[in-house]
Amino acid sequence: MKHARVIFEGREHTGTAHEFNGQPDAAVRLDDGRIVPQEQLTWLPPLAPTPRPRTILALGLNYADHAKELEFKAPEEPLVFVKGQSTLIGHRQFTHRPAGVQFMHYECELAIVIGKTAKNVKRADAYDFIGGYSVANDYAIRDYLENWYRPNLRVKNRDTCTPLGPWFVDAADVPDPMALALKTTVNGTVTQQGNTRDMIFDAPFLVEYFSRFMTLSPGDLILTGTPDGVVDCKPGDVVICEIERVGALINTIQGKA
């Protein structure tokens, strides 16, 4: 099942993906039974609120081709950073591009959603702890990259810079998350293509690795990194990050003084 959280007629609803005009997932069946096309909804990040802030772990350089593009050798250990919960926004929302910036790029990423408390999980058991998946767009503003705790929070932790959605997809509906085609279009032109099979550190590895030193809780997120093909995004650009079986996340860049 594909789950959504949306606002319709001023009220928050949960819902599930529904066919509309012959298009799969083009609408949401709300918790009250009404079927509403995507564009009539205000979308929230698809995860239910958790009792404490969710932990958002994000991978850098987790695809060999992207590591090459950025002139680094592939890391021997996951390169990970942490994001604050308040950078998240939903599907069909706007992401701010600060004035005067030279290079701001999207990063289409498979988001792993932890399903149950995970501590010292073995790789062989890792999938038991994954509740499902979503699509994340982990924007970076490269102008602000400094070599202290890189990528620093001024690059990666900005308001509106982590669209997530549209759906939270149950793990059972994604039989092999390590073989999913992934692509990004900007204004309809394909700019980024890849496959989750090319990850350096795959989902079970990451659950094992993190749970060795930190307890992961239901609703925590692991953003698994992005492949080659990031380009600068300007105000007005419509960026769609799409992952097979998981969904197509639409986001529009907005200028901000």
Added chain:
Amino acid sequence: MTPSPFLPTGTVYGTLLNFRAELDALAPQMTQPPYKAPPKAPVLYVKTANTWSPHGSAITVPSSVPEVEIGASIGMVIGAEGDVEGFVLMNDLSIPHPSFFRPPVKFKCVDGFLGVGPALRDAQEVADPAGFRVEVRINGALKQSIDFSQLVRPAQQLLTDVGEFMTLAHGDVLMLGCDAGRPLARAGDRIEISAPGFETLRNTLVQEAAA
């Protein structure tokens, strides 16, 4: 009945290099690789919710390390209007690490690695955070005295500079930084972090149980 100790409701951010002595100690390396230049903006990190240890609790030291670094600090707790609602003592533990190039998640986000003071001190009572004086005791012996007039970015400046690139939400906590000379401690040690006007934060360190 004793009230429950305070725990944050939002994201907890720490600040690196916000004490003059800490900045001075690293200054000779700052123009060298991998840093190449001193930082222009506040250098922040996140203490994830799995790190939070309430006042009075035991904090587990991983069996893989002999000692941990005690990072006494004061957190500014953000109110509903984006203002500072109060201040709280914090015991920001790290596994000692030499490099500040990559986010040190596995050294800082270990389970239990943030002791959180028992109670908020209301911001209304505080004339100027530069007046804070914090002491760290290990097994009763004074190990560090921290003078918050030595901040590179004083509290208000830090809030302003962080606000340039992100909004702190209601319930988020922004720590003012940890001074140089952070003491080391090991399993069995009792850590006390105290400051005039604050309820003392106590944590004990315990050895990780054998797997």
